[in-house]
Amino acid sequence: QVQLVESGGGLVQAGDSLRLSCAASGLTFKNYPMGWFRQAPGKEREFVAAINRNGAITRYADSVKGRFTISRDNAKNTVYLQMNSLEPEDTAVYSCAASRGNGLYYVNLRSYDYWGQGTQVTVSS
Numbered sequence: 001q002v003q004l005v006e007s008g009g010g011l012v013q014a015g016d017s018l019r020l021s022c023a024a025s026g027l028t029f030k031n032y033p034m035g036w037f038r039q040a041p042g043k044e045r046e047f048v049a050a051i052n053r054n055g056a057i058t059r060y061a062d063s064v065k066g067r068f069t070i071s072r073d074n075a076k077n078t079v080y081l082q083m084n085s086l087e088p089e090d091t092a093v094y095s096c097a098a099s100r101g102n103g104l105y106y107v108n109l110r111s112y113d114y115w116g117q118g119t120q121v122t123v124s125s
Contacts, residue, residue: 002026002114004096009119012086016123020081022096022116029077029098030054033105035112036070036081038092038121048094049081050105057104063089086123093118 008020020036033052039045049070050059058070069082079096097112106112 002098004098004114004116006094006096006116006119009094009121011122011124014087014123014125016086017082017084018086018121020083020094020096020119020121022079022081024077024079024098027098027114030074032098033101033103034070034072034079035097035099035106035109036079036094037097037109038090038094039118040092043092045095045109047107047109050107051079052104059105059107061107083121086121088123088125091121091123093120095119 003025005023035050036048037045038048047061051070051072055072067085072079095118096116098114099106099111100113101111
C-alpha cells in the first residue's frame with residue numbers, strides 16, 4: 001500500500017521559512033516523478049512544484065518561483081519543499097503527490113496517482 005506522509009507545516013510570520021517533508025512508502029520511490037500542490041480555503045487545489053525522478057529537473061508555479069525549492073532524497077524516499085520569504089497568500093494545506101506516468105514531471109494534478117493527507121501552512125502578516 002502506497003503511503004505519502006507530509007510533515008513540517010505550521011504557523012509562521014510573513015518572511016519566515018519552512019521546510020516541508022513528504023515520506024513515501026509502498027513504492028519504488030526513485031521511479032516516480034513527484035509534486036507539491038496546495039489548497040487554500042475556498043479555492044481549488046493548485047500546482048506548486050514538481051521534480052523528476054533523479055531530482056535534476058524541477059518546475060515551479062510562477063507564484064513561488066525564486067522563493068520555494070523542491071528537492072528529493074531517493075535514499076530516504078523523501079521529497080522536500082523549502083519555502084522561504086513566506087507570504088500570507090501562501091497559507092494553504094500542502095500535499096505531496098506521486099505519478100505513475102512516463103514523463104519527466106507533471107504540473108497537472110490529474111497526472112498524479114497517489115496523494116498524501118496534507119499539512120497546514122499558515123502565514124500571518
